[in-house]
Amino acid sequence: MPVGTLATVKGVSPAQLADTGAQMVLANTYHLHLQPGEGIVAEAGGLHRFMGWSGPLLTDSGGFQVFSLGAINRISDHGVVFRSPRDGRRIELTPERSMEIQMALGADVAMAFDQCPPYPATEADVAAASRRTHAWLERCLASHNRPDQALFGIVQGGCFPALRRESARVVASLGLPGIAVGGVSVGEPVEEMHRIVREVGPLLPEPIPHYLMGVGSLREMAVAVAEGFDLFDCVLPTRLGRHGSALVGGERWNLKNARFRHDHTPLDPSCPCPACRQHSRAYLHHLVRSEEMLGRTLLSLHNLTTLLRFTTAMARAIREGCFAEDFAPWDPASPAAHTW
Amino acid sequence: MPVGTLATVKGVSPAQLADTGAQMVLANTYHLHLQPGEGIVAEAGGLHRFMGWSGPLLTDSGGFQVFSLGAINRISDHGVVFRSPRDGRRIELTPERSMEIQMALGADVAMAFDQCPPYPATEADVAAASRRTHAWLERCLASHNRPDQALFGIVQGGCFPALRRESARVVASLGLPGIAVGGVSVGEPVEEMHRIVREVGPLLPEPIPHYLMGVGSLREMAVAVAEGFDLFDCVLPTRLGRHGSALVGGERWNLKNARFRHDHTPLDPSCPCPACRQHSRAYLHHLVRSEEMLGRTLLSLHNLTTLLRFTTAMARAIREGCFAEDFAPWDPASPAAHTW
Numbered sequence: 001m002p003v004g005t006l007a008t009v010k011g012v013s014p015a016q017l018a019d020t021g022a023q024m025v026l027a028n029t030y031h032l033h034l035q036p037g038e039g040i041v042a043e044a045g046g047l048h049r050f051m052g053w054s055g056p057l058l059t060d061s062g063g064f065q066v067f068s069l070g071a072i073n074r075i076s077d078h079g080v081v082f083r084s085p086r087d088g089r090r091i092e093l094t095p096e097r098s099m100e101i102q103m104a105l106g107a108d109v110a111m112a113f114d115q116c117p118p119y120p121a122t123e124a125d126v127a128a129a130s131r132r133t134h135a136w137l138e139r140c141l142a143s144h145n146r147p148d149q150a151l152f153g154i155v156q157g158g159c160f161p162a163l164r165r166e167s168a169r170v171v172a173s174l175g176l177p178g179i180a181v182g183g184v185s186v187g188e189p190v191e192e193m194h195r196i197v198r199e200v201g202p203l204l205p206e207p208i209p210h211y212l213m214g215v216g217s218l219r220e221m222a223v224a225v226a227e228g229f230d231l232f233d234c235v236l237p238t239r240l241g242r243h244g245s246a247l248v249g250g251e252r253w254n255l256k257n258a259r260f261r262h263d264h265t266p267l268d269p270s271c272p273c274p275a276c277r278q279h280s281r282a283y284l285h286h287l288v289r290s291e292e293m294l295g296r297t298l299l300s301l302h303n304l305t306t307l308l309r310f311t312t313a314m315a316r317a318i319r320e321g322c323f324a325e326d327f328a329p330w331d332p333a334s335p336a337a338h339t340w
Numbered sequence: 341m342p343v344g345t346l347a348t349v350k351g352v353s354p355a356q357l358a359d360t361g362a363q364m365v366l367a368n369t370y371h372l373h374l375q376p377g378e379g380i381v382a383e384a385g386g387l388h389r390f391m392g393w394s395g396p397l398l399t400d401s402g403g404f405q406v407f408s409l410g411a412i413n414r415i416s417d418h419g420v421v422f423r424s425p426r427d428g429r430r431i432e433l434t435p436e437r438s439m440e441i442q443m444a445l446g447a448d449v450a451m452a453f454d455q456c457p458p459y460p461a462t463e464a465d466v467a468a469a470s471r472r473t474h475a476w477l478e479r480c481l482a483s484h485n486r487p488d489q490a491l492f493g494i495v496q497g498g499c500f501p502a503l504r505r506e507s508a509r510v511v512a513s514l515g516l517p518g519i520a521v522g523g524v525s526v527g528e529p530v531e532e533m534h535r536i537v538r539e540v541g542p543l544l545p546e547p548i549p550h551y552l553m554g555v556g557s558l559r560e561m562a563v564a565v566a567e568g569f570d571l572f573d574c575v576l577p578t579r580l581g582r583h584g585s586a587l588v589g590g591e592r593w594n595l596k597n598a599r600f601r602h603d604h605t606p607l608d609p610s611c612p613c614p615a616c617r618q619h620s621r622a623y624l625h626h627l628v629r630s631e632e633m634l635g636r637t638l639l640s641l642h643n644l645t646t647l648l649r650f651t652t653a654m655a656r657a658i659r660e661g662c663f664a665e666d667f668a669p670w671d672p673a674s675p676a677a678h679t680w
Contacts, residue, residue: 043602
């Protein structure tokens with residue numbers, strides 16, 4: 001899922017986004033609550049109509065931003081009180097309020113309001129956050145009453161195997177239409193993340209979608225798909241694009257680099273995106289050097305296309321029975337890296 | 341002609357640009373000489389290939405920027421010496437050098453290197469600039485030797501009728517494939533511009549294209565088309581778009597204005613652009629408020645589409661014999677304003 005924080009995937013029009021192969025898009029409850037406010041989105045007929053995206057949409061719960069962007073006044077079992085970074089206004093977010101906002105936004109999938117502990121954190125702190133996350137999930141379920149919107153629960157538990165197992169058991173027991181694993185990609189070593197994915201993946205109910213939150217690099221997605229994960233989100237492709245970087249052949253290239261000045265070849269000859277089909281590395285270098293908006297847009301489109309080609313190739317490999325051979329464990333240097 | 345200063349119409353992809361109805365695009369010799377340099381563009385196979393635009397392209401001569409952006413060290417009959425605003429490097433631009441650069445860039449149309457006097461200026465200064473412009477035009481003609489590129493001459497003469505007549509006579513006498521009127525839209529009152537257009541238009545050779553430089557508002561284009569002008573360029577549609585403003589019904593609307601917050605209607609229901617077809621005023625307001633790139637892109641596309649619908653409608657009216665009735669003199673409040 002490309003990330004469309006403020007009801008737009010940054011720098012990319014809905015038509016361009018569809019051309020990248022994107023299906024589902026994530027939008028941020030916290031940011032949309034602050035601007036323009038869920039009331040405006042509801043007036044417009046919901047997020048799909050407001051942002052002009054007819055494909056599936058998911059909203060996060062706002063919890064991750066509340067806990068990671070700071071300015072928190074108070075956390076209690078009731079909820080979180082924080083100050084708006086826009087106008088200093090006091091805002092309270094609770095499981096009930098998050099559901100209310102997400103129901104007004106009207107995405108296809110709403111996420112439960114959880115407490116995502118920072119990394120590192122003590123086992124006691126992570127256990128407390130897990131317990132609160134489970135209690136809040138019950139309250140989310142009790143207050144969510146929009147039948148055309150799915151509510152996904154979130155497994156927490158940090159890097160503690162017993163807490164992860166317990167959290168997976170609790171969340172899996174509720175008969176939800178989808179389940180997510182949160183609290184990864186928050187600063188832990190990548191090996192820790194792999195370990196969590198390998199431990200928790202097999203504990204999740206098989207028939208429903210499994211969503212690994214905040215993960216979107218090729219290797220980590222391949223590792224997670226091997227453990228049964230289906231959904232990912234990541235700001236990286238558009239953030240890298242805005243900063244002039246491209247994902248090519250498993251590497252990150254800074255297009256501002258002088259080595260591209262005279263390079264009139266396509267960015268990635270195998271890629272079907274507009275940046276690669278219609279332009280050269282030298283032109284992209286020029287746009288980035290000149291701080292032209294088109295450079296950011298083209299590199300964002302390329303990076304999104306690259307990740308979506310990869311996930312699409314994994315889906316095809318699963319259907320064709322060759323996923324284990326081609327993608328698990330996936331290594332950018334393997335021959336399979338050149339075939340997807 | 342939308343303006344693509346640095347080989348990109350700001351914020352707009354070539355595919356999006358084609359959808360606005362744009363045919364010919366202008367690029368700036370001065371800016372492209374500084375970045376990336378005409379050598380890189382020539383290596384790429386010329387400006388069309390470099391920027392991915394297969395339609396007609398025109399480059400200005402660089403003269404207007406040299407004279408308007410300041411940092412000039414010396415003007416003489418030989419040429420102009422100035423300092424690069426990028427690195428302080430001393431650059432000399434002469435008629436021969438401008439031709440060399442424009443031939444390397446390889447647009448379909450190159451413009452003669454002229455001296456555009458400021459407004460206001462004394463008759464003696466304008467006369468001197470005109471004489472120099474004519475002498476430089478002869479040198480441009482002598483050094484331009486790219487047969488697949490047309491060279492247009494430029495009529496100067498400021499607000500002085502006798503100087504304008506003399507300049508038109510000199511430039512028209514050279515059998516050029518196109519002729520431009522410069523030195524308008526430089527700060528003079530709009531009535532002065534209309535007077536110049538009405539005086540000079542009829543003096544230009546009928547079979548070749550007439551280009552009114554730097555003009556792109558609806559009324560001024562209609563006045564000029566009535567006097568036989570064919571080509572215009574203006575940064576206004578994209579500059580206004582980047583600053584959050586839209587051209588609607590002959591007015592400029594600032595989409596940041598709170599009156600659009602709850603307005604879920606299309607920006608301009610008669611407009612076929614993506615901003616008007618797929619989005620609402622409230623969404624555009626939200627994008628502008630959030631400083632999202634997509635807001636700038638959508639408003640730029642709308643403004644370009646608006647101007648190009650207008651020029652296309654004028655062309656159709658000429659073919660159908662109703663231009664005088666519908667467009668000359670064109671008034672945004674007239675019934676015709678609602679039919680194009």
